[in-house]
Amino acid sequence: MLLRLLFVLLIALNIAVAAWLLLGESGSHAVEAADKGVPELKLLTELPVAATTAALPVPSSVGVAAKPAQASTAVAPKTTLASAEPAAAAKHPAETAAASPPPKAVAEAAPPSAPELPPAKRSYRCxxxxxxxxxxxxxxxxxxxxxxxxxSRQRxxxxxxxxxxxxxxxxxxxxxxxxxxxxxxxxxxxxxxxxxxxxxxxxxxxxxxxxxxxxxxxxxxxxxxxxxxxxxxxxxxxxxxVWWLDVVVPDDANSEIRRAVRTPGATARPTGCF
The missing domain is CATH 3.30.70 (Alpha-Beta Plaits)
Structure with missing residues (x-):
């Protein structure tokens, strides 16, 4: 008797499950999944082909690529966070460069070089x-x-x-x-x-x-x-x-003057400047 009763119960349970599957709601929830006014989350695979193409970043403009990245944050957190990092780096290159550690060659300060001295002033005479x-x-x-x-001048x-x-x-x-x-x-x-x-x-x-x-x-x-x-x-x-040559020469040009004057009787004597 007990075995017959169990057998009947199993048959009745199978009939009830089959009826619920055939006559019940197809994937509808009795209670809403989120509050009103909040958009429903969807995976990227569930979006149409046109929407998926528009969400991809455009290489020619940094600003255009940044907006789809922000929109996809709500849809797929893992995918959006991975794609948002290059967009943020492209939008703020100065902040990215400041955050990155400086190269070793730049970090090492060059030794200070000796200051260049101004050329010494030369004195002249006539x-x-x-x-x-x-x-x-x-x-x-x-x-x-x-x-x-x-x-120079001649006279x-x-x-x-x-x-x-x-x-x-x-x-x-x-x-x-x-x-x-x-x-x-x-x-x-x-x-x-x-x-x-x-x-x-x-x-x-x-x-x-x-x-x-x-x-x-x-x-x-x-x-x-x-x-x-x-x-x-x-x-x-x-x-x-007779002819004379008046010249203005540096004070340290004595040897050059002696070599240049080869005429017998000719000398070099101080004179008024001109």
Whole structure:
């Protein structure tokens, strides 16, 4: 009896379950899953294809990709959090760079370098280089000093040069008087004379000699005076042009100036600046 009763109960239970499955609600809940006004959560796999494509980030714009990431946070927390990190890094690159530790090469401070000292100021002076007998000598010296010269100029001057000493008798009024005086010299045993006939201050004078050494000139003059003639002695000079080079050079250019000045008699002397 007991076995029959159990068998009947099992059959009745199976019939009740089958009836509930056929006639009951298909997946409907008797109680709402959330409060009113709250959107229903859906998985990404349940969304339509168009909505899934729109939720993907767009590479050409950072702002467009960030909005779907925020919207997908409510739908799928795990998927949204994973995709939100690159979007946040793209939206705030400065904050991401600040949060990341600095590289080792940047973290190590470079040793301070020694400060550069300003170049020492050079002092200059003005020199007059010369005299040069020709302009060729001046140009050669100017070219040799060009690398050390701040500025330069050339100038010409007239100089009086000594060409010896002359001994003579004063000029006579006429040539005949000069010739008569010469004959009297010869009678006294004085030779080596010459009657000047050329135009000038010494015309009709009697030249008694030209000497480079003034001592020899004085000796000749004294001999003629002892013979009774008014002999005189004067320096023979000539005015010639010379050239000077005025330069402004550094104070430490002494050796360069000495090498550049090769003309005999030319020197470098201080002068007024220009």
């Amino acid at each position: 020199l007059a280089v010369g005299p040069f007998p020709t302009q060729v000598d001046l140009r050669n010296t100017r070219a040799a000093l060009a690398a050390h010269t701040v500025r 010409q001057e007239q100089t009086t040069e000594s060409h010896g000493w002359r001994v003579f008798l004063p000029a006579q009024e006429t040539r005949e008087q000069a010739l008569a005086q010469a004959k009297r010299l010869e009678a006294k045993g004085i030779k080596d004379y010459f009657v000047v006939s050329a135009q000038g201050e010494l015309q009709n004078s009697v030249a008694l000699g030209l000497f480079h050494d003034p001592a020899n000139a004085r000796k000749r003059r004294d001999e003629v005076i002892a013979a009774g003639f008014p002999a005189r002695m004067s320096e023979r000079t000539e005015t010639t042009p």
